[in-house]
Amino acid sequence: MGKVILITGASSGMGKETAKKLISEGHTVYTVARRIDQMQDIGQIGGHPIMMDVTDEADIDNVVNTIIRKEGRIDVLWNNAGFGLYGSVEDVPLDEARKQFEVNVFGMAAMTQKVVPYMRKAGQGTIINTSSMGGKMYFPMGAWYHASKHAVEGLSDCLRLELKQFNINVVVLEPGFIATEFGSVLLDGFAKIRKDSAYRQMMNKIEDGTRKAAEGNGSSKPAVIANAVTKIINSKKPKTRYRVGKFAKPMVWMRTYLGDKLFDKIVMSQL
Template identity: 40%
Template sequence: MAHVALVTGGSSGIGRATALALHARGTTVYAAARGVDRMADLERRGINVLALDVTDDDSLRAAVGTVLAEQSRIDVLVNSAGYGAFGSIEETPLDVAREQFQVNLFGLARLTQLVLPTMRAQGSGRIVNISSLAGLFASPLGGWYSASKFALEAMSDSLRVEVVQFGIDVVLVEPGPVRTAWHARADVGLRHVSSSGPYAALARGVSKVITGFDDESITSDAEDVAAVVVTAATADRPRPRYLVGRGAHLAVAFRRILPDRAWDRAVLRRHATAG
């Protein structure tokens, strides 16, 4: 049983749904996000809420310190905070790319560093990192987002082997498209970076694809993903990876069997049709 869980990105989407799902199982949950005001309803339900900016070391230290001061342990860390910076590689300012990595990888890694000493002392713990199918294969104009998720996959694989000796499990959850505000935010960034200029036609196609996911049968609800996260967080012997969503396994299978150029043609065809 997971006694105490810290969940980032708790104000919306998968993080919020995960906080609620773990709380329903009797876990003491700390939901953390920058927008504490957006978590008032979680607090009314008995979930602890924390202000947390994953790009600020003082904020990370304060959040972990609060949980340990009140509970003296952390059994599960769910790293769910993240977003997608979309736009062509050529046109995306490197400051935007760095911020993408700061949120999706380095902030996550720093929080993990702060939690690990407690888990080692306990002789147990579970770290669940929310990745994406974009961490397994990239899409056009989503290169920086995929790069951050590819890096998360590699870091998690390495960390899993490093900490198993201390009784700590590291698990990746890899959702396909999910019905959250994520797609709308990604589309705003895409349009800002690549809606004019040499990639404009491709950007129109990518925009239609990512904003159309909410209406597709392959798209999951945040609660569907949260149910898998709970399994990953509480199973006696968790799998290293959990794919989530209709079509996720099929997409991975196609990527594995198709040669690179055949895959590229299929991806371009999808986005050209959408445009």
């Protein structure tokens, strides 16, 4: 039997690729993003795209109420919406940092709060929260992004324990380097603060590395995420974490077992 699935951040990359795969497998898939024009192809193959901003409570209410009215349930919520804010702690305006948390953390929490009552009533459900290998490690110029993803990890762990009694699974997805718009967003962020920054040299090196990764074989295709999400959805007892994509497993392993100073040295050697 197909499941009713709600995916945020599905206008491109991992969200869109996975939505298409799940639709082809017979699931009822609702996709939401601000850029609804970029989800028309999902509608053409049987999906249900809806425009929504994860920071707008009225938008969230409209989406959840629409799905419940039409389907009567939401079996899977994949909190995938998010973006990467890059720049030094000194340079990034705090208003931009707050926006990072509004989308990556509070948007995810708002979606969860609206959907959980229906899953609880049904006595089952699965919530997938997109973190990152960056939720377990760190890299210079990524303080606000890493902080938001560390918050996703902690929130998800607490949520998992709270919802276990209601037979609701909470799974953390930790992608590595995936070929998405992430790199271009990073470069755009640097462009806004480069002129007067004391960190220009470091920014230039990170930009060079980002471009080389995009041009070469430095990233996995979004299909690896689609396969992982399918595996999670089809599992009666999914793992608590799925680390998928280029460098995800080795980078988190190094962060876990090598200690701060050695890991710092390895990271800085790349710059």
